[in-house]
Structure formats: structure tokens, C-alpha cells
Amino acid sequence: MIRNPILPGFNPDPSIVRAGEDYYVATSTFEWYPGVQIHHSRDLVHWRLVTQPLARRSQLDLLGNPDSGGIWAPCLSYADGRFWLVYTDVKTWAPEAPFKDAHNYLVTAECVEGPWSEPVYLNSSGFDPSLFHDDDGRKWLLNMLWDHRKGRNPFAGILLQEYDPVRQKLVGPVHNIFRGTPLGLTEGPHLYKRDGWYYLLTAEGGTSYEHAVTLARSRSILGPYEVHPANPLLTARAHPELPLQKAGHASLVETQRGEWYMVHLTGRPLEPPGASLRRCNLGRETAIQRLEWSEDGWPRLAGGGNTPRLEVEAPDLPPHPWPLEPETDPFDTPTLSPHFQTLRLPADESWLSLSERPGFLRLYGRESLISRHRQSLVARRLQHFYAEAETALEFEPRHFQQMAGLVCYYDTQHWVYLRLSRDEALGKTLNLLTCDAGRYDEPLEREVSVGEVARVYLKVRFERETFRFFYALDGRNWQPIGPAFDSGKLSDDYCNGLSFTGTFIGLCAQDLSGTRLPADFDYFTYRGLG
Structure with missing residues (x-):
């Protein structure tokens, strides 16, 4: 069994990728340096911190960044024999302010331990970027769109634009492919392709106790996207009795044995389950859930329901523990x-x-x-x-x-x-x-x-x-x-x-x-x- 959370303590916004027999999860670091934490596993049970790729000031300069600014929601992918990491550097933001100065970048490396390249600037239209590698060789950047205008929904949809790796720039038109569900606050996009369907995974409801994972799909990468009939795919909202709260902001991976798992953000309150005061001093952590695909082509949590579990069945992979860290x-x-x-x-x-x-x-x-x-x-x-x-x-x-x-x-x-x-x-x-x-x-x-x-x-x-x-x-x-x-x-x-x-x-x-x-x-x- 896997015991949640798999990455305890401040490790939010997980992005998971498999490269051969190795699994890697990248998480946000905000104002802390080096930028982005990447943990490594070979069995999805045991994890070790393996690298922090944004270690040079030429890659990341956070001088003067606000508290909880800096690195938001990185996305780690593997294609063409390389690791690709996109991330946001949030220079200014405040809960009451209309504006967010959020710049998106890309770095790459042949080996996850590095060396990682100098950053390529992508855009600044919103945060939570991710890179999708289609099976026809094309690459697409997604990010949420931030709308600062008064009276508008600031979470204005998920943008899609092609990325040219030779010219190292975004090219072609910008498409708003998904404006979200009534849960609102649509962000954290990740795109997957299976059996001819494009599956768009997003975070909704905000990153606190109303957080949720939404899934939609389309036959065309440009949409329109239909929402999962049992949306949300995962949430702890309306379930204060659960030990894992704030479940949302997820990412999917398929094992080499064809099993599917979803890593996601979670939080564990100090106070007893169901208490009116709920505070997570360990921060937002990373947990994992097992998925099963139904005959209708939609994934659901193994065992039914849509709430996070403390214990999850491990994949059919050889156990691979790491040496204990010295105290x-x-x-x-x-x-x-x-x-x-x-x-x-x-x-x-x-x-x-x-x-x-x-x-x-x-x-x-x-x-x-x-x-x-x-x-x-x-x-x-x-x-x-x-x-x-x-x-x-x-x-x-x-x-x-x-x-x-x-x-x-x-x-x-x-x-x-x-x-x-x-x-x-x-x-x-x-x-x-x-x-x-x-x-x-x-x-x-x-x-x-x-x-x-x-x-x-x-x-x-x-x-x-x-x-x-x-x-x-x-x-x-x-x-x-x-x-x-x-x-x-x-x-x-x-x-x-x-x-x-x-x-x-x-x-x-x-x-x-x-x-x-x-x-x-x-x-x-x-x-x-x-």
C-alpha cells in the first residue's frame, strides 16, 4: 500500500512524469531557492529528493519577490530524450490586487539532475503553464488566462498555443479552449491523449478547502471539451471529516504495466477532523490516488467515489526503497x-x-x-x-x-x-x-x-x-x-x-x-x- 501524503510538508502543485522505469514529481517552491523540487521514485511508494533545477540566478532571480510569489505550479514532462520544465515566476501579486505580473519560462535537460538550460521566455498572460507533446510531434503550451478587469471572471479560461522548439518561441494563434465549470477558479491545466481523446485536467474551486480536480475531453485539441459526467474527479469539499483536505491541482501518469495514478495537492489540518478551525502548518503536500478507466472512456478513482484516501493500492512494480536520510x-x-x-x-x-x-x-x-x-x-x-x-x-x-x-x-x-x-x-x-x-x-x-x-x-x-x-x-x-x-x-x-x-x-x-x-x-x- 501507498501511505499518503507521499511528499509530506510543503510540496504543492505536483506534476508527475515517467521516463522509462523512473518517476519524477515536480512541485512549487514560491520564494524559496533553488526553484522547483523534483522527487524521484521507482515504485510510487518510496520517494527521494533528487534535484532542484533552478539553481542559478540567470535562471531565476527572486530578489524582491513578494511572499508566496516566485515559482508557481511547474510542469515537468519528458519527450525527445529530454526533460522539459515550464514554470511561472510571479513578480507581483496580492489577494486584493487586480494585477498579477506572472512570467512563464521553459528550461530543458538531458538528465533530470542537470545541467538545466538557460530559460526561454514564453509569455505572461497567466500562470500555471504546462507543455503537451502531441503524438504528431507538435508541442503546445497551456496556461490559465488572468483577466484583471473589474466585474470579470479573473480566471478567464485555459489558453493553448503552439511552441516551436527550433525557434524557441510560441507561434500561431492563441486559443481559449476551456472556460471552466461552475466550480470556478479554473487553473492548473494538464493535457493528455488516450485512444484518440484529448483529456484536459484542471484545478478548480481555489487552492483551499473548496479545491477540486476537473476533467474534460475532446476529439480535437482545440475543443470543444465536454466535462466528466461525474465531475469533480477528486475533491474533499463538503467532507470536513476526511484527514486529507484541499484535494486538487492534479497530474496523471501511466505505469509501464498500464496502471494509472493521479498525484494531487492536499493538506492535513492540525485540528481534529470536522473541527471548525482548520489550519495546515505543514503546508500543502502531495498525495496520490489510483485510477481506473471505465468502458465509457472516463477515468474514476479506484474503489469508487471522488474523495482522497490515506491508503492507496500500490502498482505492480518491484519495491524500491531508498536509504534513510540522516537526521x-x-x-x-x-x-x-x-x-x-x-x-x-x-x-x-x-x-x-x-x-x-x-x-x-x-x-x-x-x-x-x-x-x-x-x-x-x-x-x-x-x-x-x-x-x-x-x-x-x-x-x-x-x-x-x-x-x-x-x-x-x-x-x-x-x-x-x-x-x-x-x-x-x-x-x-x-x-x-x-x-x-x-x-x-x-x-x-x-x-x-x-x-x-x-x-x-x-x-x-x-x-x-x-x-x-x-x-x-x-x-x-x-x-x-x-x-x-x-x-x-x-x-x-x-x-x-x-x-x-x-x-x-x-x-x-x-x-x-x-x-x-x-x-x-x-x-x-x-x-x-x-
Whole structure:
């Protein structure tokens, strides 16, 4: 059996492809760098993070991008002996704003691990692009159309235009092939061909609790498209009792044995099933469902119904588990673990080093945690409701504007930070800094003096609905610091309801005086606790 979600933690908008006996899923990364996560499996049960293709600033420059901007809904395909990745870079957007500056690009590679090409600009008419390779050799780009005009449906349909791979540009007329169903908010198109039918898969209902998967088909690629008679194909709307919610934004794959599966976005609320308050601090995750084709030429979920299941029958493929990931990164290799990401810009020697002090991650202090430009922050996803993360910090701040420590981070407006700094009267001190919907606070009544110790150990522990911080001076005798915090405040659902990432746990350093004082981290441990 396959246990959902297959990609826990912030891994939304999955696009799946098979290349021979290998399966790959690409997911959105938004403002986090490198852009796009690609996981690999050979049995659809066991998955490993294999690459993040948009790793150069020439491919992706997110400097100044808004929270939950950047990479939206990539599409990964394989044809002509190459991998093709199309993606959106959203430069400006806001829930209340009419405009979205969303630019679509294409990169390719012969091997999924790269090297990936420089980007080819495609268009900016809407987001969620995908590339369809027809059996006659022609290639077609799809994306949703964004209509900013007052009184119009902003999700104005699915556009189709031919792509010329020789000229590396879109050619010919633009066709609006599908304007959606009454579910609304039509986006996330993927096109497939089977038995002479073109099947158009879209996401509808919005990416929260009304989310759904819609399927339509046509004998002509240009339409008209008839909608699945039992639409939606998948949804958890009107089923608050289900453990998997927000089901939508899907992608299909056929195994080498002729079995069909659908990966899709999902979310798992912190609160019990059916609770009125539902918040997903792990973000939007990736799950999988098995499909069966009916005699009428339409696919349906295996076993009937259209709601997501926690357990799904695995395909008839040999089991292929991967080695377990180590819990601790000792920072003794020349490159960062791929599980770490940075904000908006790639990690480079100007602010991050694994070689200047071997066995340590050195971060040079830069801008504050509310900056959308040059933060010195390295973080990984929270992937379990119960988990803890730990590090050891060596840092010699000279004044209060120099800080370093351990942060639980959602975006620039939502974070909780255990930092080491210096107070004029107390010397080296620990304090908790918080930002809740942009409102800054320091919940401790006074700084905690740690004397002039060379090393401080920092830890955070998540226990589903709450999390709290600890510190130690010897690495063994841990002391709690500050109150327990609400995990749900680091969730899409709390952060304006239209944010799209998830909780990260990070190491960071700030030097608000501009002198770029370094902080050294000896290791980082992350462990799921069940």
C-alpha cells in the first residue's frame, strides 16, 4: 500500500512524469531557492529528493519577490530524450490586487539532475503553464488566462498555443479552449491523449478547502471539451471529516504495466477532523490516488467515489526503497544538503560558507527577517506534526544589532525567532522575537543572560498544535525558554488565507549595522517524532 501524503510538508502543485522505469514529481517552491523540487521514485511508494533545477540566478532571480510569489505550479514532462520544465515566476501579486505580473519560462535537460538550460521566455498572460507533446510531434503550451478587469471572471479560461522548439518561441494563434465549470477558479491545466481523446485536467474551486480536480475531453485539441459526467474527479469539499483536505491541482501518469495514478495537492489540518478551525502548518503536500478507466472512456478513482484516501493500492512494480536520510547534518561537505533552501537568492560565498571554518556552516549577518531581499537564512521544511530541530551556535555579537539563532518561519510577516545577541548591561543574551501578521513583539519580560560562553545549543520542539524553544549551555541540560506558541499561526490558513508555503525551521544571522558579522553553526538535526 501507498501511505499518503507521499511528499509530506510543503510540496504543492505536483506534476508527475515517467521516463522509462523512473518517476519524477515536480512541485512549487514560491520564494524559496533553488526553484522547483523534483522527487524521484521507482515504485510510487518510496520517494527521494533528487534535484532542484533552478539553481542559478540567470535562471531565476527572486530578489524582491513578494511572499508566496516566485515559482508557481511547474510542469515537468519528458519527450525527445529530454526533460522539459515550464514554470511561472510571479513578480507581483496580492489577494486584493487586480494585477498579477506572472512570467512563464521553459528550461530543458538531458538528465533530470542537470545541467538545466538557460530559460526561454514564453509569455505572461497567466500562470500555471504546462507543455503537451502531441503524438504528431507538435508541442503546445497551456496556461490559465488572468483577466484583471473589474466585474470579470479573473480566471478567464485555459489558453493553448503552439511552441516551436527550433525557434524557441510560441507561434500561431492563441486559443481559449476551456472556460471552466461552475466550480470556478479554473487553473492548473494538464493535457493528455488516450485512444484518440484529448483529456484536459484542471484545478478548480481555489487552492483551499473548496479545491477540486476537473476533467474534460475532446476529439480535437482545440475543443470543444465536454466535462466528466461525474465531475469533480477528486475533491474533499463538503467532507470536513476526511484527514486529507484541499484535494486538487492534479497530474496523471501511466505505469509501464498500464496502471494509472493521479498525484494531487492536499493538506492535513492540525485540528481534529470536522473541527471548525482548520489550519495546515505543514503546508500543502502531495498525495496520490489510483485510477481506473471505465468502458465509457472516463477515468474514476479506484474503489469508487471522488474523495482522497490515506491508503492507496500500490502498482505492480518491484519495491524500491531508498536509504534513510540522516537526521543530523554535520556541515562537513562542500555543499548544502538539498533539504535546505534559502530565500529569494542562491547560497553563495558572499554570505554563506562551508569551507572557511571546516565542519561549520558560517552565515554572514545581513538583513532582517522581514526583508524580501538579502536575508542570511538557511531552512528546511517541517514535515511532521511532532518533530524537533537542534543546532549549536558559536557567535560573538558586539552589540544589539547583531543576532543569530534558530527560527520557525512562514514568511516575512509570520515567524518566531530564538536569537543570541548582546545587551549593554547583561552581555550575551538569548531572547525570543516574534512577528504575527506583521506585528513585532518580544514575549519574554527580560533577556536571558548566558554569560560569555563560546557555544550555545538551541532547540525547538513541535507537538502538533504547539511548539516551544529550549536552550542549553552544555548540550545536555535543556531549559525551556518562553511560552508555547500556536503552530497554526505558521499556516496558509492563518497567514491571510491566501498564502501558499508552509512552516520552515531555519538557521539565520542578521547584522543590522551592516558589518556582516559571521555566525557559525556546528550542526543541524531534524527528527520526526511520530
